[in-house]
Amino acid sequence: MAEKLLVEAVNDALHVEMERDASILVLGEDVGKLGGVFRATAGLQERFGADRCFDTPLAEAGILGTAVGLCMAGWRPVVEMQYDAFSYPALDQLINHVGRYRWRTRGAMSFPLTIRMPYGGGVRAPELHDDSPETYYVHTPGVKVAIPSTPADAKGLLAAAIRDPDPVVVLEPKLHYRTAKQEVPEGEHVVPLGEARLAREGTDVTLIAYGAMIPLAERAADALEGEASCEVLDLRSLKPLDEDALLASVSKTGRAVVVQEAPRVAGFAAEVAAVLAEKAIFDLQGPVLRVTGYDVPYPYWQIEDAYMPSVERVVDAARRLLAA
């Protein structure tokens, strides 16, 4: 095993999977010669040729729409959206076609496409390079969603997404592309969709999060050490959701703080809270608290730290819970 940055792990997954399965194609803006603006696709065009890794015109709906057609021709396309907020022009194809086409053929045809993109804030970037769009994806029937928080999971979840017979959206925390570093299994490495990861065991309160919020939750758990024993649950896969792991943890701790970077209203933290309110109500010793981005546009970067969930906000929520 070698140590890899998160973005290197993504790149590794693409290499390994494309090697394994000649029907995998990579397409998107600048994924070819440049290897992606984050270099996630670096080396693919050299290794697999311009027929299997190519630059597209600047048209996200066109990218996703042609990927649907590529599936019909027997390919497994892996689509890159250059940034979170630039994936929105493709939402129409996602909702009306990607999520529905298999159903439309009564299951006769498969659409095993993967949409991957960097997501999230904190990178001191110009406007609209910071969104956490998972709600738009996870609310859409027919589409699965995974969000890794570590290099090893970035590789394993992407591999699982690529192998999955259904369309999967994988959001990669760009904030940690080059800060998270970890031993990553060589060669084939698959982390099944639908299995949460217990990032840290604890007994008093469960911090539930995914993606870029995991390191933050862990720091909050550190900050609370001595005061409270925090369990940190990394959901990893939003759809399918590992309800068993979620309920097991909350039934143990009786307290839940859900952390999400996206705006609050109807974000995925709401779904987690709703699942708890339905299935763990008698286990809960207090309210389910959400620590999220606010319901306002993601701000100018000089004050983005005030927008993003912070260790302080998570700690504060946990303390309020423990005091209740």
Place this chain on the structure above:
Amino acid sequence: MAEKLLVEAVNDALHVEMERDASILVLGEDVGKLGGVFRATAGLQERFGADRCFDTPLAEAGILGTAVGLCMAGWRPVVEMQYDAFSYPALDQLINHVGRYRWRTRGAMSFPLTIRMPYGGGVRAPELHDDSPETYYVHTPGVKVAIPSTPADAKGLLAAAIRDPDPVVVLEPKLHYRTAKQEVPEGEHVVPLGEARLAREGTDVTLIAYGAMIPLAERAADALEGEASCEVLDLRSLKPLDEDALLASVSKTGRAVVVQEAPRVAGFAAEVAAVLAEKAIFDLQGPVLRVTGYDVPYPYWQIEDAYMPSVERVVDAARRLLAA
């Protein structure tokens, strides 16, 4: 006061508001000469001229994008999206511009545009004429969302949306366009955004819903008569949400069933459940149950009734709660 169908009430609101404020424009596909495929804009072009009510090219992103520019030129555009599922091409403009442009000008400019569209299922229509897209809208910062369930509210909420200084999406339950009939106030009639309506008082369980699910919730309440006293809360406005009314009702009944037509995961019912799990946890005598559309594509219409929340499913949920 005259009795009006829901779609007539919409039409009435447009007439009254356009008469009142000469800066209001109506644009969309087939809204002019035809008066809209549901006739919601009938008569506007005749009355106010083709400069104030016009047919656009078939391009939803273009419609919403030009509406942003029309705002900048001093107009108050009221945009019609012909159907729910055909509004998705405009999501990019909605998320990246409509919800952000006022912020981008540091509040110097206003974007008082209204987006209205028929939504929802049950009308025995071909594919993609049945979506309940409110999550995509309500999750988007900078955008407000209202969904009427009665003719009077259809008029009053639309008027409020048009007068509101912020962008508002109004979803109109097409299932009830021509079945809901009610006395509707003549002339100016405004129902403020952010105020829920107590559709029915009760003591044992609160059925929380909006739009096309209100008549259904009322029928469920009828069905439960004798067995349980149901309160029916019509949220009317999803953002801003009337948390006070929500919490007041649930603190009284201690039981909540949230009904929503959209797919479940990260739907608005999740937000309601999350608010309750945070702010009413000690009032709740049982789980918060959701009765929603399923997380699958909206089906062929011969079995759409099995997809849509039904009186039976709402009754079943309420009974489970009462038995808990």
Place this chain on the structure above:
Amino acid sequence: MSQVLPAEGGLRRVIGDGESLPDGEVEGLGDAELLALYRDLVLLRTYDERSVVYHRQGRIGTYAIFWNHEAMQAGAAFALEERDWIFPSYRESAIGLVRGMPASTVLSWWRGHPAGWWNPEDSNVASICVPIGTHVPHAVGFAWGSKLKGEDRVAIAFFGDGATSEGAFHEGATFAGVTKAPAILFCNNNQWAISTPLAEQTAAPTLADKAIGYGMPGLRVDGCDVLAVYEATRDAVERARAGEGPTFIEAVTYRSAPHATADDPSIYIDPERVEEARESECVGRYERYLVRAGVLTEETIESVKNEALELMRAGIAEAEAEPPADPGLVFEHAYADPPATLADDLAELRRILGG
């Protein structure tokens, strides 16, 4: 050499009027082919006319009428091989019929019954695309993907004049040009998008003029002339197979029926123009051409029409004989590997429906 004659407005035309306009002919089409094409036309016409009746009788739901669009559908499809794929919009819902798809399947689609949702691979006809223009990139992606696989398969997408305003059309066409995909973008220009006339849809002089912006040729053809449509499409297919890339075809007709059964065009359309279009409608035009050419007799006409009627009668009977759809189907087919919650939901639904 084929004999294609100019028509008004620079539209390609083959069929004359038996009077001042001379008949042309298309090289390579023998009597058998000419008759087969006639059969396709009649089949589609019959499907359409019967469907309007079935709708009135409450036997199918809302239906998008394609009366006088048959020449475009049959003519274009006739230029393809079976291995080539067709990507229809709602306007071409029944185009599978010319590939042997059962009428009951298409009728079931309009009946909102699952039997109407076919396997595209059965006759290489993609699912009906309801949202405007969004299937153009699918066809392009399919064509491009086939080329990448070294397969010789052409894809054709059918869409309307209004569809050319959608971003999806633009993006699909752009991809087609850049990838030199063996695709045909076939525009049914019936001059209306529901109530919106072409002049309010675009300021382009012609729709074919859009083609240059995608680096592909744009052909204009009389959409009521099935042979001209066939000929133009055959040219496009040849280009595609030769690796020369996509072609845009604008076939001009005039919508001479309501947009769909729910529509009342009297509010917006010019009835005289409709009358005119109905008089020169495409099936009769081809029929008269074949009669003039001595290829078609009254007898054959009658037998072809009866055959089509018979097929429709059997089709609707079959569609109506479908057992009611199991509500549990709601949970089928969305995922190959569904989230576990769907099984719980199905169990709940069964419990409630059972109780």
Place this chain on the structure above:
Amino acid sequence: MSQVLPAEGGLRRVIGDGESLPDGEVEGLGDAELLALYRDLVLLRTYDERSVVYHRQGRIGTYAIFWNHEAMQAGAAFALEERDWIFPSYRESAIGLVRGMPASTVLSWWRGHPAGWWNPEDSNVASICVPIGTHVPHAVGFAWGSKLKGEDRVAIAFFGDGATSEGAFHEGATFAGVTKAPAILFCNNNQWAISTPLAEQTAAPTLADKAIGYGMPGLRVDGCDVLAVYEATRDAVERARAGEGPTFIEAVTYRSAPHATADDPSIYIDPERVEEARESECVGRYERYLVRAGVLTEETIESVKNEALELMRAGIAEAEAEPPADPGLVFEHAYADPPATLADDLAELRRILGG
């Protein structure tokens, strides 16, 4: 009559090379205007060069370089009246400078400081549009809306070659054509979209060829020739004011700097072609033209450059003197009438930041 000369590839050109290519001139531009235009060019060039330095010094964040794009920006803006609106992309972030917007404002934008978010109505420059092509419909809607109000205001949208592939561009252009909006769609064709060359972006012979699909004229102009750009834009403005509708302008240049400070073009670009472009860069070309014409002296050159440098020095000092943004601003400006929850959130944030 203005004297516009053809250049290679049919591009409009005015400026010669002092050798074989003769200089032209543009009617109606006196020495004062020619000098004012020079000042604009130098101002933009200085802004750009200083910004790259400021970025290296960590004084501004990621920055989209517009070196050798100045002639397009200054030339086009010079053809407008102050009441006309400019809709810039990130590539034209500093275009407000030619309208008197303080450099500190634009620098603050790249510093991620709220002082960089201006009121568009202050100088009739819309906000910087980051998502590609999506501001094209804004400009068109604005122009159309102004026309509906009976106001004489033209709107110009700047975007790149890559942007012409986006659906938003297509839909905006379609609306412009149909509404005959007084809009100018100005395409900076620098032949690259990050690492994607024009040939992989579109198969259209030229970008101007796209115009016909929208029913508007398409002009092609040498984007490094500020006078040709001015002239073409002036023609478009005249058409717009005369009620003749929109114009598409393709101004051709070559991106001779990284896409943005974060980009490393050595991976994909041809360095020789870049060198070539840098040698004929637009500011020097105009400078030499003015010197040949006897309008500009070494002295004036120096003073104009110093003035611009001074303005930048003052600008960065002002930007850096901005007080740190109040975190509470997170909740400001999103809504005119915000949901009550925002006040609760602000209170919570203040409590936590305070504690």
